[in-house]
Structure formats: C-alpha cells, structure tokens
Amino acid sequence: MKFNKKKLLVELRVLFILVVVAFTVKATLVEIYVVPTGSMENEILVGDMLIGNKFIYGMRTPTWLGLPYSRIGFDIPWLRLPKYKPVENGDVTIFEFPRDPFQKYVKRCIGIAGDEISISMGDIFINGNKMEFPQNAKYIKDHLYEPEKEQRLYPALKGNMDNIETFTVPHKGMKIDFTNVVEWTSIITLLTQDGNDVRMGDRKFTVIDPQEVGRTHGFLKYKLMGLIMNSTSVKQKEYRARSNYVSGLVKDNRSAGLYNPWEFTIRPGDNEVIYENLMVNGEYIKDMGIYTVTHDYYFFMGDNRDNSYDSRFWGFVPDNQILGTPLVSLINLANITSILKDPFKFLRFNIVS
Numbered sequence: 001m002k003f004n005k006k007k008l009l010v011e012l013r014v015l016f017i018l019v020v021v022a023f024t025v026k027a028t029l030v031e032i033y034v035v036p037t038g039s040m041e042n043e044i045l046v047g048d049m050l051i052g053n054k055f056i057y058g059m060r061t062p063t064w065l066g067l068p069y070s071r072i073g074f075d076i077p078w079l080r081l082p083k084y085k086p087v088e089n090g091d092v093t094i095f096e097f098p099r100d101p102f103q104k105y106v107k108r109c110i111g112i113a114g115d116e117i118s119i120s121m122g123d124i125f126i127n128g129n130k131m132e133f134p135q136n137a138k139y140i141k142d143h144l145y146e147p148e149k150e151q152r153l154y155p156a157l158k159g160n161m162d163n164i165e166t167f168t169v170p171h172k173g174m175k176i177d178f179t180n181v182v183e184w185t186s187i188i189t190l191l192t193q194d195g196n197d198v199r200m201g202d203r204k205f206t207v208i209d210p211q212e213v214g215r216t217h218g219f220l221k222y223k224l225m226g227l228i229m230n231s232t233s234v235k236q237k238e239y240r241a242r243s244n245y246v247s248g249l250v251k252d253n254r255s256a257g258l259y260n261p262w263e264f265t266i267r268p269g270d271n272e273v274i275y276e277n278l279m280v281n282g283e284y285i286k287d288m289g290i291y292t293v294t295h296d297y298y299f300f301m302g303d304n305r306d307n308s309y310d311s312r313f314w315g316f317v318p319d320n321q322i323l324g325t326p327l328v329s330l331i332n333l334a335n336i337t338s339i340l341k342d343p344f345k346f347l348r349f350n351i352v353s
C-alpha cells in the first residue's frame with residue numbers, strides 16, 4: 001500500500017481544526033463539569049456530571065492558551081460578549097474560584113453587586129427581605145449557632161456561618177476612603193482582585209493561594225491508585241505529595257516576593273503603618289485618598305449550608321470570573337463502580353434550578 005503524504009497532511013489538518021473548534025466551544029459556549037464535593041446537595045450531588053451554559057452571562061473568548069485540563073499554559077487577552085441575562089439572586093452559578101481560578105466552583109448566588117446582606121439564625125436577608133430557602137437545600141448539623149459564637153470567616157464579615165452582620169457586596173463605582181479603613185485584609189484582597197498591582201515594602205499581594213492550588217495536585221492519580229491499592233497507604237502518599245507540592249509553591253512565591261493578604265497578622269497598631277506604606281499601581285494610598293472599585297462582585301453560598309466552603313469563608317467573586325450556569329446533570333460518576341450490577345444506577349437526569 002502506497003503511503004500518501006498529501007492525504008495524511010489533509011487529515012491531520014482536519015483533525016487539528018476539529019480539536020480547535022471543540023476546545024473553542026468548551027471555552028466559550030458549553031462545558032462539562034464533574035462535581036467533586038457535596039456543597040450543593042441535594043440540588044447537585046457528588047459525582048454529578050453537569051452540562052454548563054457558558055454564554056448566558058456573556059460568552060468569554062478564551063482567556064488562556066495551553067495544554068487542556070492542565071496548568072501548563074499562559075494567559076491571553078480576552079473579552080466578554082453581551083450577556084443574555086445578568087446574574088440574579090438565587091441563580092446556581094459556575095465560576096472560577098478566586099483563590100485558584102483553575103478550579104471551577106458551583107454555588108448559589110446570594111448577593112449581587114451593591115446588595116446589603118445579613119444572616120440571622122440561618123435565615124438570609126437581601127436588602128431587608130428574607131430569601132426563600134431553596135427547595136433542595138439542607139442543614140446537616142442538628143442546631144444553629146447562636147450569634148455569640150465566634151467563627152473564623154472572611155475578614156469583612158462579622159459573626160458565624162449562621163449569623164452574619166449586615167454587609168454590602170462590593171460594586172463597580174463603590175468608593176473606598178483609605179482614611180476610614182479599619183480592617184485591611186479584605187481591603188487589600190479587594191484591591192488585588194480588582195486587577196491592581198498592590199504592594200507594601202517588599203511584599204506584592206496575590207489572591208492565588210498555594211494551599212488551594214495544592215488541593216487538586218495529583219487528585220486523579222491518587223483516586224485511581226485508591227482503586228487498586230490500600231486506601232490508607234494511598235492517602236498517606238497523597239498527603240505527603242501535596243504537602244511537598246504546597247511547600248514548593250510557597251517557596252517560589254517567597255522568592256518572587258508574593259504574599260496572600262490573609263497570610264500576615266495585622267495588629268491594631270499596624271493600621272497607620274499600612275496607610276503610610278501600601279501602594280496601588282505604584283502610588284501610595286495616602287496620596288490617592290479615594291479608590292473607585294472597577295468590577296462588580298458576587299456573594300455565593302452552597303445549598304448544603306453546614307458543609308459548604310463558600311463566600312462566607314473566602315469572600316467575593318468578581319464579574320470577570322463568572323462562567324455560566326449548570327443546565328442539567330446527566331449521569332452521576334460516583335456510582336459508576338456499580339455499573340456492572342445495575343447499568344442504570346449511575347444515570348441521573350436532573351434539571352438544575
């Protein structure tokens with residue numbers, strides 16, 4: 001059989017075009033997500049394979065070029081096209097996790113830009129109106145925390161997971177008067193999320209957290225190992241590997257002078273020092289006086305209220321990290337191991353609402 005080089009080149013070109021089209025669609029229109037946690041139960045279950053609509057809130061052109069499903073690549077200029085509808089309170093939304101955009105989170109929107117939000121004994125109030133508890137949402141602990149209980153939340157929030165004092169979701173055009181700032185950690189975080197170069201002395205601030213990046217390191221590898229090896233041994237290997245990986249990331253950050261805003265302790269007497277030395281885009285904030293926020297932000301919570309790592313603990317999501325909304329879950333991969341016993345057990349058709 002004669003080798004046809006011309007035909008091979010044509011087929012490779014067609015294959016390349018198909019791959020480019022497929023990943024363009026994935027990046028801009030529709031994407032498949034597999035849910036790793038139970039934070040949205042019972043609306044969305046662990047292992048659900050979701051079909052995500054990425055154009056409803058405004059299709060984004062590709063933001064990154066590299067090896068798909070890996071961290072190998074680089075950012076590229078992008079733009080967002082007009083949206084079909086805005087994000088609204090109650091929407092189940094897919095977004096990039098601010099502390100590691102490689103991870104995609106699915107939560108319910110509780111507050112849009114400019115909203116005043118409070119939580120009292122588990123009840124959520126948006127601009128003074130009580131939010132209806134989602135139909136499939138749940139609590140798993142048998143009690144609600146009293147307002148007096150202290151819990152470590154995002155620094156801008158006061159209270160605990162069941163009780164949070166009224167706060168305003170940051171919005172485009174909001175003014176920050178640096179002379180009146182009392183709590184600096186969330187302000188530095190917001191300034192960084194807003195796309196600024198924020199520095200103080202030899203520190204440059206970033207919201208990308210090595211601890212969060214390390215959570216996905218080797219995830220698939222150790223899942224597969226757990227199917228054929230002793231689970232305890234695999235967990236030990238995974239823990240050591242992730243610890244070493246995170247230590248390496250922290251070391252790299254220190255070499256580059258990068259720090260997370262929440263990493264260093266700010267004592268009451270430090271406010272004046274921060275005011276005198278913090279710089280935004282090369283300008284001291286004491287000379288700026290006022291900063292105007294350039295992005296709209298959102299506040300998200302999981303329906304599984306007692307088992308959700310959400311905005312109560314890590315803060316707000318900027319508009320440029322909103323991706324879309326899940327349309328439907330077709331199958332549940334958590335049950336795929338039982339497919340031989342019951343081929344239909346892993347099927348799960350559920351319209352997300």
